[in-house]
Amino acid sequence: MATAELQKASARPRPARGPSTKVSAGRIALYVTLAVISLLMVVPFIWMVLTSLKTPAEIASQDAGLLPQHWEFGNYLDALEAAPFATYARNSFIIAISHTVLNVLVASMAGYSLARIRFRGSEVIFYLFIAALMIPTYTKVLPEFLIVRFMPLAGGNDIFGQGGSGWLDSWWALIVPGAVTPFAVFLFRQFYLDLPVELEEAARLDGLGEFRIYARIMTPQVKPALTTVALLTFESSWNNFLWPLLVTRTDSLRVIQVGLSVFKTENGTQWHFLMAGTTLATLPMVALPHRPALFRAGLRNCRSQVTGSGPERPVIERVISHVC
Numbered sequence: 574m575a576t577a578e579l580q581k582a583s584a585r586p587r588p589a590r591g592p593s594t595k596v597s598a599g600r601i602a603l604y605v606t607l608a609v610i611s612l613l614m615v616v617p618f619i620w621m622v623l624t625s626l627k628t629p630a631e632i633a634s635q636d637a638g639l640l641p642q643h644w645e646f647g648n649y650l651d652a653l654e655a656a657p658f659a660t661y662a663r664n665s666f667i668i669a670i671s672h673t674v675l676n677v678l679v680a681s682m683a684g685y686s687l688a689r690i691r692f693r694g695s696e697v698i699f700y701l702f703i704a705a706l707m708i709p710t711y712t713k714v715l716p717e718f719l720i721v722r723f724m725p726l727a728g729g730n731d732i733f734g735q736g737g738s739g740w741l742d743s744w745w746a747l748i749v750p751g752a753v754t755p756f757a758v759f760l761f762r763q764f765y766l767d768l769p770v771e772l773e774e775a776a777r778l779d780g781l782g783e784f785r786i787y788a789r790i791m792t793p794q795v796k797p798a799l800t801t802v803a804l805l806t807f808e809s810s811w812n813n814f815l816w817p818l819l820v821t822r823t824d825s826l827r828v829i830q831v832g833l834s835v836f837k838t839e840n841g842t843q844w845h846f847l848m849a850g851t852t853l854a855t856l857p858m859v860a861l862p863h864r865p866a867l868f869r870a871g872l873r874n875c876r877s878q879v880t881g882s883g884p885e886r887p888v889i890e891r892v893i894s895h896v897c
Contacts, residue, residue: 687699688764706756717750742821747826
C-alpha cells in the first residue's frame with residue numbers, strides 16, 4: 574500500500590516553479606523598456622512632421638501645442654518652390670547610388686582578395702585597412718580637400734596641380750573620395766574567411782577562374798555582408814553634409830542636406846520650411862527597402878567572425894567594438 578501511494582504521489586502534476594515566472598516578468602520588463610526607448614526615438618520625428626504643418630506665427634507662439642491649429646500642407650509646396658529641391662534630390666540620389674554600387678563592388682573584390690588569395694604583402698595591406706579604420710573622419714577632410722583641389726590635369730591645373738581648381742565643383746569630387754570605405758573591405762574579408770574552402774576547390778576542379786569563383790560561387794554566399802554594406806553606405810552618403818558643402822559652389826551640384834541650409838539666414842530660420850524640407854529628405858531613408866534578417870546577420874558576423882588567434886586578434890576586436 575505504501576508503495577502504491579508513493580507511486581500515485583509521484584505521478585501527480587507538480588506546480589510550476591518560480592524561475593518560469595521570473596523569466597516572464599523579465600521578458601515583460603524588457604519589452605516595456607524597449608517600447609519606451611522606441612518611443613523616445615520616434616518622438617523627434619513626430620515633432621518634425623507636426624512642426625512642418627504649422628504656420629510661422631504658431632511656431633513662434635509660446636502657447637503652441639504639439640498639434641497644429643491649422644494644418645498647413647502647403648508648406649511642402651512652398652518649400653519646394655523656395656529652392657531647387659528636385660535638383661538637390663537628384664544629386665543626392667546619384668551620389669548615394671554611385672557610392673553604394675562602387676563600395677559593394679570594389680570592397681567585395683578587395684575583401685575576397687585579402688581573404689582567399691595568398692600573395693606577398695597581404696597581411697601588411699590588411700593592417701593598413703585596420704589602421705585606416707582608426708583614423709577619425711574629420712581628420713581626413715583637409716588632406717582629401719587638398720588632394721581634390723590640386724589634382725593634376727583637372728579643372729585647369731597643370732601637371733603639378735597648379736593654376737586651376739582641380740576637381741572642385743565637379744562630380745569627381747563628390748563621388749571618388751567616398752567610393753570605397755575601409756570598413757566595407759574589412760567586413761567582406763571577415764565573411765569570405767568564414768566560407769568553406771571546399772567550395773573554392775570544387776569550383777577550381779570544374780575549371781572556373783578566380784573571378785568566376787568570386788562572382789558566381791563565393792559572393793552569393795555573403796548576402797548579409799552585401800546588404801549591410803549597401804544599407805550603411807547609402808545612409809551615410811545620403812546624409813553627408815560637410816564634404817558636399819566644401820567641394821561644391823553651384824546649385825547644380827548641391828545635395829539635399831546642403832540645400833536645407835537656404836532656410837537658415839541672417840534674418841532668422843524659416844522653421845516651417847526647414848521642417849518640411851527635412852521631412853522630405855528623410856522619406857528616402859524610411860522608404861528604403863530593408864532586409865532586417867540579412868542586416869542583423871551582417872552585424873552579428875561583424876562581431877563574431879574574429880578568426881585566428883594570432884597577434885592581430887586583439888587589434889581586430891578593438892576595431893569591431895568601435896565600428897559595429
